[in-house]
Amino acid sequence: MKKFTAEDFRSLSALERIKLAQDILETIVEDDSSELSLEEMQLVKERYADYEKNPGVGVSFDEAKAMILSGKRP
Secondary structure, X not given: OOOOOHHHHOOOOHHHHHHHHHHHHXXXXXXXXXXXXXXXXXXXXXXXXXXXXXXXXXXXXXHHHHHHHHOOOO
């Protein structure tokens, strides 16, 4: 497969590049591998139910990210 760089597309107009980007994104959206399995969907539902029962438990994504990056544990 040939590899492309951004420079390869500089000769295209802005509209042509936008259309190309949309076409590429559509191929990603069509890829079924991004869908959750039944087991993953069940886990999401269980975790959301736990959250609804105890919304004050846990930390936000930003807090979790900061803890991970700093090496701190809860």
